[in-house]
Amino acid sequence: MRAWVPILLMLAAPAFAQGSGPTPALANRQLADPAQEAEAMRLMHSLRCIQCQGQSIADSDAAMAETMRAEVRQQIAAGQKPQDIRSWMIDRYGEWVSFEPDIKGSGLLLWIAPFLIFFAAIWLARGLFRRRT
Structure with missing residues (x-):
């Protein structure tokens, strides 16, 4: 108990x-x-x-x-x-x-991250389409 x-x-x-x-x-x-x-x-x-x-x-x-x-x-x-x-x-x-967020320090990463993710997605998609052809 x-x-x-x-x-x-x-x-x-x-x-x-x-x-x-x-x-x-x-x-x-x-x-x-x-x-x-x-x-x-x-x-x-x-x-x-x-x-x-x-x-x-x-x-x-x-x-x-x-x-x-x-x-x-x-x-x-x-x-x-x-x-x-x-x-x-x-x-x-x-x-x-x-x-x-401020555009300095860790805030800079928050402002840049969407662009980095977008370009990484394009780069990965380009690599996938090249392999298929």
Whole structure:
């Protein structure tokens, strides 16, 4: 009977993995200044939710996205520039958090990869057609 307890606890662990803490104050509340809110929304649409992985933090309902939205709004309200906040988010969560990767470092590979794959496919197809004739 005791051998089942750790197994049951491991199976129940994902249920407790979700954050259940309080929602940050600015996560779902707009800034008072419409210009600042517009800047924040533009930035939030360019940042990927690290929990959902396919949605921007502006569109996601995940607890992590709420935290990220609150952070963006707090920094915008404090007078930070959007590009500085974006850089801070990338430093904190990695290049993957950006829907628009920089054209340097690992971001360069993301921009070049589709062309490399395309040319590799043409080269392989050319080789296959030559062998058949």
